[in-house]
Amino acid sequence: MSIANGARILVVDDEGPLLTALVTALESMDYEVIGELKQSDGLARILSWDPDAAIFDLNMPGMNGVELAEKALEIMPDLPVVLLTGFGTIDSAVQAMRAGAYDYLTKPFDLNIVDLTLQKALDYHQQKRRFRLLSEAMGRVRELEGIVGKSPAIKKVLDSVQAVANTDSTVLITGESGTGKEVIANAVHTAGARREKPFITVDCATIPDTLIESELFGHAKGSFTGAHKDRAGHIEAAADGTVFLDEIGEIPLGMQKKLLRFLEEKTFVRVGETRRRVSQVRIVAATNRNLAEEVQAGRFREDLYYRLKVIEICIPPLRERAEDVPLLVEWYLARLNRKLNRKISGVSPSAMKLLCNYQWPGNVRELVNFLEQVMTFHNPEVLDVKHLPNSLQTLSGALPTQTFFELKEQVLGEVGRSYFQALLNHFQGNVTKVADYAGINRRHIHRLLHTWDIDPSSFRNN
Numbered sequence: 307m308s309i310a311n312g313a314r315i316l317v318v319d320d321e322g323p324l325l326t327a328l329v330t331a332l333e334s335m336d337y338e339v340i341g342e343l344k345q346s347d348g349l350a351r352i353l354s355w356d357p358d359a360a361i362f363d364l365n366m367p368g369m370n371g372v373e374l375a376e377k378a379l380e381i382m383p384d385l386p387v388v389l390l391t392g393f394g395t396i397d398s399a400v401q402a403m404r405a406g407a408y409d410y411l412t413k414p415f416d417l418n419i420v421d422l423t424l425q426k427a428l429d430y431h432q433q434k435r436r437f438r439l440l441s442e443a444m445g446r447v448r449e450l451e452g453i454v455g456k457s458p459a460i461k462k463v464l465d466s467v468q469a470v471a472n473t474d475s476t477v478l479i480t481g482e483s484g485t486g487k488e489v490i491a492n493a494v495h496t497a498g499a500r501r502e503k504p505f506i507t508v509d510c511a512t513i514p515d516t517l518i519e520s521e522l523f524g525h526a527k528g529s530f531t532g533a534h535k536d537r538a539g540h541i542e543a544a545a546d547g548t549v550f551l552d553e554i555g556e557i558p559l560g561m562q563k564k565l566l567r568f569l570e571e572k573t574f575v576r577v578g579e580t581r582r583r584v585s586q587v588r589i590v591a592a593t594n595r596n597l598a599e600e601v602q603a604g605r606f607r608e609d610l611y612y613r614l615k616v617i618e619i620c621i622p623p624l625r626e627r628a629e630d631v632p633l634l635v636e637w638y639l640a641r642l643n644r645k646l647n648r649k650i651s652g653v654s655p656s657a658m659k660l661l662c663n664y665q666w667p668g669n670v671r672e673l674v675n676f677l678e679q680v681m682t683f684h685n686p687e688v689l690d691v692k693h694l695p696n697s698l699q700t701l702s703g704a705l706p707t708q709t710f711f712e713l714k715e716q717v718l719g720e721v722g723r724s725y726f727q728a729l730l731n732h733f734q735g736n737v738t739k740v741a742d743y744a745g746i747n748r749r750h751i752h753r754l755l756h757t758w759d760i761d762p763s764s765f766r767n768n
């Protein structure tokens with residue numbers, strides 16, 4: 307059943323009978339509808355009638371649906387445009403999404419799905435508009451708890467979080483490792499009405515392929531070895547909360563098809579059952595893979611990719627928003643002071659400059675780990691250039707590619723041991739050079755080598 311409330315929908319389709327059928331159907335769902343056969347008349351309606359959403363047929367002589375969408379969005383950038391594509395014209399659908407269309411529907415379509423898509427589009431754009439007005443009125447973006455940053459890039463991310471938080475749309479979060487995808491996924495949940503409901507993280511990378519379906523959708527007793535009783539999956543457990551599918555690029559192809567169906571219909575079947583169950587859960591997914599490349603390589607379904615990326619929040623790497631570095635440093639120093647019971651008062655301007663210029667391949671996570679290590683090993687009053695490892699100033703290609711930062715907490719563990727062995731090997735047992743490269747005090751290295759029973763002189767002739 308529709309909750310159209312008289313939303314205005316503009317339909318442009320050059321085929322008269324189809325246009326009439328769609329207009330009539332939408333009217334019966336309580337939309338206010340105007341149908342146009344000609345593209346130019348459609349554009350004129352956008353100016354004169356101020357529609358809330360538009361549906362354009364893709365294949366029209368002269369100006370096709372994609373070109374029409376581009377023109378429409380020039381006139382009204384907020385207008386959600388849904389394109390109607392023929393069966394099997396996924397390429398054009400791809401093109402449509404690139405042109406800024408909100409979504410596409412493949413013909414022949416189910417009217418319920420048309421309605422659902424329109425509802426989502428209207429909802430999303432209403433939120434976006436409302437939020438823009440609100441933040442304009444407040445003069446700034448409302449801060450979200452625990453997310454630090456003031457760069458235009460991060461503000462745009464937060465803007466999108468606010469815009470989608472109170473919708474049910476699926477959200478795809480992309481970004482390099484350590485950029486804060488999980489933090490943002492959490493924010494999407496907590497900034498919206500679902501905040502009191504469960505938030506369940508499913509790490510697709512760590513669940514074996516054979517189990518992922520039952521983990522998500524549940525199973526019936528006896529449906530496979532080890533299924534001792536009926537069990538609900540995460541989708542059911544989260545009920546009307548959020549399921550966060552982390553590392554979605556890792557799910558096997560067979561499962562991708564089932565997930566696509568779930569996203570489209572919001573129904574699923576427990577493994578070993580036939581009954582379809584309905585779910586109100588919201589899906590937020592994340593990946594640090596380039597899904598477009600995965601699609602090219604045949605490892606990720608193109609239809610699922612486009613279904614997921616209808617709303618994509620892309621978190622830029624830290625090196626592209628260096629103005630966030632001082633804020634992050636300040637925030638984490640205060641937290642680490644409390645956590646480690648230290649009293650570091652700040653960072654010298656020259657050290658801060660280096661921190662801002664560094665590439666941070668591990669992004670925010672690398673920065674946080676770095677600060678924790680400096681405070682643990684040096685405990686300085688003010689963080690200065692001398693506390694920064696050389697790798698932060700010059701990165702030599704001849705050296706081991708792994709830097710000290712990447713070792714994180716494990717520096718004292720097994721990984722640390724082989725790390726220092728590699729460095730000793732490279733610098734032929736010269737502990738001073740190793741210390742310089744790793745950015746750790748020489749005496750500390752000697753102590754470590756001693757605990758590991760490593761004799762630096764044994765590396766001299768290697």
Ligand SMILES: Nc1ncnc2c1ncn2[C@@H]1O[C@H](COP(=O)(O)OP(=O)(O)OP(=O)(O)O)[C@@H](O)[C@H]1O
Pocket residue numbers: 452453454455481482483484485486487488489490594670671674
């Ligand atoms: N904007 C931010 N403000 C404060 N802390 C942040 C921010 N972004 C990331 N962090 C912190 O950086 C660390 C990494 O964040 P998170 O785990 O969300 O990254 P990720 O993108 O999911 O990484 P991966 O791809 O490796 O899973 C966390 O400790 C998180 O709290």
Ligand SMILES: [Mg+2]
Pocket residue numbers: 487488552
């Ligand atoms: Mg993560």
